[in-house]
Amino acid sequence: MASNTLYSPRDPALKKRDDFEDILEERRSSSDLRYALRCYVPVVYKGIAPCKPGVLKTAVLQSDRLRHVVAEMSKETGESADVIREEASGILEEMAHRLRLGTVRFFAYSLSKAFKALFQRVRVNEDGIQRLQQSIQEHPVVLLPSHRSYMDFLIMSYILYTYDLSLPVIAAGMDFLGMKIVGEMLRMSGAFFIRRSFGGDKLYWAVFSEYVKTMLRNGYAPIEFFLEGTRSRTCKSLTPKLGLLNIVMEPFFKGEVFDVSLVPISISYERVLEEALYARELLGVPKPKESTSGLLKARKILSEDYGSIHVYFGHPVSLRSLAQGRINRSQYNLLPRHIPRRPSQETQAFVNETAYRLVRLQEENMVLRPWVLVAALLLQNPDGVDMERLVEQTSWLRGLAVSFGAFLDWPDYVSASKAVASSLALHTGLVRTEGGRAQLAMEPKEPGSPEEDLFDRAASVLSCASYRNQILHVFLRPALLGMAMQMAEASRKDDIYSCFSFLRDVFSNEFILCPGGTVQDFDEACYMLTKCAAVHVQKQEVVATEKGQRILSFLTSLFQPFLKGYQVGPAPFLELVDYPRELTCYEALSSDVQKNALAALLRMKVVRKLKV
């Protein structure tokens, strides 16, 4: 059942969430081969017989939309329509998936083996699966998983296969096609490939969007793509990209489908496979090109333990309910529907807002392990901390996080000391524990040049930060309020609000902060901090309480690295004079922070881009 409640209930701590089942459990006790070869009969949309990929291609090439664009381009360029059509057919050939059950079965088999080696558990909320199954039969479904790892779409397809649900067709980057054989195998397991950028290419856009829309209209299969556009190297959610979301919404706006179900899915890893790679990438080492040989080399990771994966299928969100009162669908009445046109401003705003909401839903349902709390605390104590104190602090932080609505995978029967100990055990690469003290592993294994040492230190800080980042969304709004209170140096609510608004604006490239939601976010922050008795909110004033000091100082120092990063981050680009020589904050070295800070400055018109 699609729901139209987008915001979590007023009190985030009361949010009801489903229980999880481990799907690897059965794999460990029965034959993988039989599993891969079992009878697979998924339920489909309104009982439609799935059409063959070939039929789909023909439908796209013969669509009114494509014919219109071809005719127009032929008029513009003087090229014959046949040539352009040929080109379109080529594009489609390169793009289209060729889903084949055989390949799927191969993946089912080999992934079973791999997952069992890599992970302790792959846990899925079965209630979510049931809701999805229902949705698939009612309306076209769009699956929107979070993106942290290459594993994401493999996991998704694997789970859907396991639960006998229609396999999705997945929008994947063209880079994968660089991998010999593997690229084509992904294609045969349902991936379709799109170029990273095709800004001005009208024909490409037409083929691509028509291809996606045709699949959606026919209810061919669930369509899966990543709102964030790319893997988040920092484990923070990325600002959503709107292109594909626009495309999948259009059939509803134009009345071609009754509704579209948007399903936010949160995939959380206890340890991300690409952990070390990401930190290096953030420090400027280019991403290794996707290649089959690279994949084979990477098989050494099979010998390591990556803990558990949690996959939470959120409540399907009905696009129709979202658009109710927001989008006037009769705006499409006066132009033939196959003629492409830019979405109106109200539509763009709606799509943007929806994208943010969906990413927030992904965030909210992201399962957090105790380690995330530990990482946050360790980063605040770079000189190390007594185990005893760490346990106490973790336990305190747990209470705070839960009251702010964090989805913490920390059952009551596990004591804080146990939780801390097992967290540290899984991440020995990042933490040293010696003499009852825990500390980030900063000293290099083998001493090198000062630059290399600095690089290694920064890399381990960033790796650790990527875990802390997972919980930032829980604290973001109260922390902004805390920082605003500090900044305003007064307790007048108006002043604090304007500081809040400023900070929110500054960080809107960094965190998921929906444009135009300032008032709501401010209220939410006030509510949360009032609830834990950290502040007093009166009509005119916001005052910190005695008890609130600890909370507020934790919150501000949690976000301190970003504040610092934004102060010094863009400096190298901007050739600022007073660039600090002494670097105290390793996170400022993250290319992600620098990039976001620069984007914020550009957006706020503090700096201007000059073509060089």
Add this chain to the structure above:
Amino acid sequence: MASDGHGSERQRAASRRLSAIAGHLRTAGQQQRPQVAGIHCKAESSSDGEEAARSTTVPRRRQEVMKWNGWGYSDSRFLFNKKGQAEFTGRRYRLSGMVLPSLKDWFESTFGASLQHKSPATATLNASAVPFPSLNEAFLQDLKSTGIPFSHEAEDRVFRAHGHCLHEIFALREGKFGRVPDLVVWPNCHEDVVKTVDLACRHNVCLIPYGGGTSVSSALECPPDETRCIVSLDTSQMSRILWIDEKNLTAHVEAGIVGQDLERLLNESGYCTGHEPDSMEFSSLGGWVATRASGMKKNVYGNIEDLVVHIKMVCPRGVVEKSCQGPRVSIGPDIHHFIMGSEGTLGVVTEVTIKIRPMPEYQKYGSVVFPNFEQGVACLREVAKQRCAPASIRLMDNAQFQFGHALKPQVSSIFTSFLDGLKKFYITKFKGFDPHHLCVATLLFEGDRERVLQHEKQVYDIAAKFGGLAAGEDNGQRGYMLTFVIAYLRDLGMDYYVIGESFETSVPWDRVLDLCRNVKERIVRECRERGVQFPPLATCRVTQTYDAGACVYFYFAFNYRGLADPVNIYGRVEHAAREEILANGGSLSHHHGVGKLRKHWMPESISDVGIGMLKSVKEYVDPDNIFGSRNLL
């Protein structure tokens, strides 16, 4: 069904056609036929003073032949007999007196209804519950001196206080009356109307014209806050054909004539108008003009705007009409288009010159079965593209096809039932049509025999390209019958907790399928969300084809057991369905009109400037809002 086309056959064909479609009136009480006559002028007949001698299908006292709280003739109704079988009473229709064995099962399974659960209507009209008339004495005095008949009896007034919207009939069945007219007048001719309107202006009385009373747009509802005396101006006694011009093929007719009388009288002279809206038994010529009506055979004869040559309307500002009968003119915006669709807000249409045609020598029904609705729509689109639509072509969706099937009368012989079984076997098993997806197009061809047969072949050839199989005349004819008995069926439903109604729209071809699917789905969803316990019946048919689009007609009904306020829920669902129509590129109305039910959407439908245009016309024509029904604007 086919006639041989000999001259002697013409009369027989005519009467057969009428009995099939309109249903003859064979009441014994009807001693004298209405005056036909070109020769009798209205002045003569009114100077006769022999009002009593004249009689039409529709008497002044409608209650003598018609139901006061349901559709149509008092003697005709559906009921479930003691054996639980449905039958249709009376002797007026082909279906009259017949038993419909499969209706009960269909009814119970479609709606989750049960014959055990009855929701009977109040039997008789309780006159004391009707609000007391507030009369304008000065007006009444002057009216008396004109000699125009009038009445302020409760029954007469209640009869003219409503159309046939669900909420109107539902309230009547419960014996509830809102604001009703205070007075009913029956002008006899154009001059009488001029006098009445004149008096109304002089005494500031509110006038609401009343034709056949078949409105489904709340157009006849009296504004509850109207404080003036409301006078219902019933045109039913203005029902003469004043002349027939065989050279130009036109007839000049008083606007109160109802469809079946007009056709019958013209048929007697060998002519017809060919205008056959589903309500033609009761709806009037003036009503057609005032609402921009459409007839099912518009492909041959045109809609009302194509049919009228000249209109005379009495407004508070005076009488409006054109000075010639030129077939087309270029003299500014067509004033006929201010009148057509004005829904009684500007004046009363009194006389109309309408095109007539020689009666068709040959008529043939037909039907085509398609594997699914999509194929059917594609076929209709192609037929429209080739501009070869028969007089009528309609495409019913699967639910409506099954509905139609449930109305099959008892089969008389084993042979027929064997044949039916064989047909079914051929279509579902041999041709592989899924009985839950197939749908049927019904066809009606008209013209001379040769051309009809040729035409028929052309249409069936096109249908074959879309997987259509010819399915016989009988299916076709039954399809059309459905539209004439549907309103009676609604009354049956209302006896058993089922309420429903129809609504329509027009939409460009490329959006027909999307609109049908989305509207039906919206209905189902809205019902579910509003607590309707059983899935509703939401079904549609494409009833008219045009060059650039089609008219789509929806039936919507549900079982309201367990609901506290079914009419309110019904209204909300219908409102939602209309929003869905508009969001999917459909129009506010194809032929039912706007009335008060849909006027909420007028500004978005015709823009604020458009509203201003209409308002300024109203302002000039009727500055004191004498025609105060408050429809449209």
